[in-house]
Amino acid sequence: MRRLEHRKGDIAIKCENVTVGYGRNIVLRDVSLNIPRGSFIPFLGPNGAGKTTLVRTILGLLEPVAGRIHTRFKVNPPGYVPQQGKIDPLYPVTVRQIISMGFYPVLGWWGRQKEKQKEFLKKILKEFDLLDHAGRDYSELSSGMKQKVLIARAFASGAECFIMDEPAAQLDEQSELELIQRLFHLSRHKGKTVIFVHHGFDLISEMIDAVCHVEHGCASIISRDEHFSRRRYAGKNTRLEKGGEAHG
Secondary structure (H helix, E strand, O other), rough: OEEEOOOOOOOOEEEEEEEEOOEEEEEEEEEEEEEOOOOOOEOOOOOOOOOOHHHHHHHHOOOEEEEEEEOOOOOOOEEOOHHHOOOOOOOOOOOHHHHHHHHHHOOOOOOOOOHHHHHHHHHHHHHHOOOOHOHHHHHHHOHHHHHHHHHHHHHHHHHOEEEEEEOOHHHHHHHHHHHHHHHHHHHHOOOEEEEEEEEOOOOOOOOOEEEEEEOOOOOEEHHHHHHHHHHHHHHHHHHHHHHHHHHH
């Protein structure tokens, strides 16, 4: 299917009747989404519902089985932050070097940083509270610190859209909260579009207005309140089923 570039309005990502999957294994059908620029949208749903598959398709890592996806990613590539377990440098690499990789779209692999990039790198290190860690080996960092570095790398690329696959995986609750607050800051104060696969709701509920709910082969953007109502309804049904089993 063709992947179109979206050039008008305030929509960062538009999915039109998109079906996603792997070969004949269809995961989600007829997905239509409009994600405005500057949005802060978690993709929520049960394990195996298709959240990561949908995100990978939006990124262009998978082709949609049907439908169209409109973005401006060819003009301005997104800042993609994969699950940190998938980042495993073969050689020692410092925090500064990891973040500098974000300059690749401008400099290429072997380009030397100009004064402009050096100043921007220093600003990023300071803004992300990484100045004192710039020379540390990435592999020695805590899980939360590693995620912060990867987000800083995405920010260095100049991306307008940040897409993350379970950025809070393997983090304790405090580190998770700090990470989500950092992402929220990028959206609210920097105007970045932030979409991310997530499993929790309570920790982020006060920061969001809407979620992309993924379940039962469908995906749609709904309000925070509607998602909360669905959770309560699902929890009530689960308790009723368990009660029935206990008395059966």
